[in-house]
Amino acid sequence: MRQLLILRHAKTERTNPHGDHARRLIDRGREDAVRMGQFLQREILVPNHALVSDATRAMETFESLVQGIGVRPAADIVPALYLAQPPDILDIMRDAPDSAETVLVIGHNPGLHQLAFDLGQRGPRKLTNALAAGFPTCCLAVINCETASWRDVHPSTCRLDRYMTAKALREIHSAPDGLLTEVQDDC
Numbered sequence: 001m002r003q004l005l006i007l008r009h010a011k012t013e014r015t016n017p018h019g020d021h022a023r024r025l026i027d028r029g030r031e032d033a034v035r036m037g038q039f040l041q042r043e044i045l046v047p048n049h050a051l052v053s054d055a056t057r058a059m060e061t062f063e064s065l066v067q068g069i070g071v072r073p074a075a076d077i078v079p080a081l082y083l084a085q086p087p088d089i090l091d092i093m094r095d096a097p098d099s100a101e102t103v104l105v106i107g108h109n110p111g112l113h114q115l116a117f118d119l120g121q122r123g124p125r126k127l128t129n130a131l132a133a134g135f136p137t138c139c140l141a142v143i144n145c146e147t148a149s150w151r152d153v154h155p156s157t158c159r160l161d162r163y164m165t166a167k168a169l170r171e172i173h174s175a176p177d178g179l180l181t182e183v184q185d186d187c
Contacts, residue, residue, distance in 0.1 A: 002145040003161070004093065004153070005047055005104040006116045007036070009061040010138040010166065016056075021082065025060045032138040032166035033061045037068020039169055043162075045142060047073045049100035051092060053081035053107045061138070062106050073104065081107040086115040096150045103150065109135055116141035116160075119153070123160030130163050138166035 010029030016022040025033070040046055046069055052062045054077050066072050078092055089111055096103045105112070113135035120131055120143055131141060142162035145153045 001101075002147055002150065002153070003045065003102040004119070004143040004145055004158075005040070005045060005102065006112055006119075006141045006143065007061070007065070007104060007106045008109055008112050008135055008137055008139050009053070009055070009057040009106060010036075010064065012057045012137070021055050023055070023057050025057055025064070029057075029138065030060070030064045032169070033064030034068040035169045035173060036138055036140060036164070036166065037065040037070075039068075039140075039164060040065070041069050045102065045162075046071060047100070047102045047104035049073055049096055049102075050075040050104040050106065051078050051081065051096065052076070052105075053084075054079040055082050055108065058082075058106045058108070065106075074100070081105070083108050084111045086111055086118055089115050090153070094151045094153060098149050100150075116143065119143045119145075119155055119158040120160030120163075121155060122158065127160050127163045131160060136165055136167070140164045 010025050010033040012023045012025055012029055050062060050073050052058050052075055080092060093105055117131055120141055144159045144161045145157050147153055147157050
């Protein structure tokens with residue numbers, strides 16, 4: 001089994017004088033990405049390989065995520081991920097090395113949301129409904145893929161395993177221990 005981690009970049013400034021591609025994370029975005037990295041570490045979802053859009057906000061999300069994980073996976077900065085559509089993202093992901101069992105893709109909506117939705121149709125109803133409702137900044141969809149190769153990933157081989165938002169992680173962070181499963185299941 002392979003795991004695909006689809007992560008939208010974290011919260012950014014509204015505008016940047018150098019354009020959309022140069023928008024940077026705000027403090028909350030950096031904190032959310034670190035917390036998401038800690039979640040990945042805690043849940044044993046550490047990626048072996050990352051594919052990251054070359055937009056500043058995506059690369060900064062990756063750097064903050066790495067701080068939270070505590071290890072740096074191999075990574076490719078992929079300009080074609082910037083505002084890519086689902087078929088293009090899927091093609092890029094299919095080129096991931098087969099030696100990587102867990103691949104992380106960091107990019108942008110609406111393409112990432114649509115790809116997660118397309119691949120995650122099978123899964124617990126609560127999770128698929130939450131995914132259908134939206135994919136906010138620093139949102140994670142974990143897709144389990146029953147394939148021997150990344151090239152063989154197709155919606156029929158995939159199942160949504162988890163859906164986690166930065167907001168839910170902030171709530172968990174401020175709540176008593178043991179709330180993680182309850183909040184995650186309610187997403």
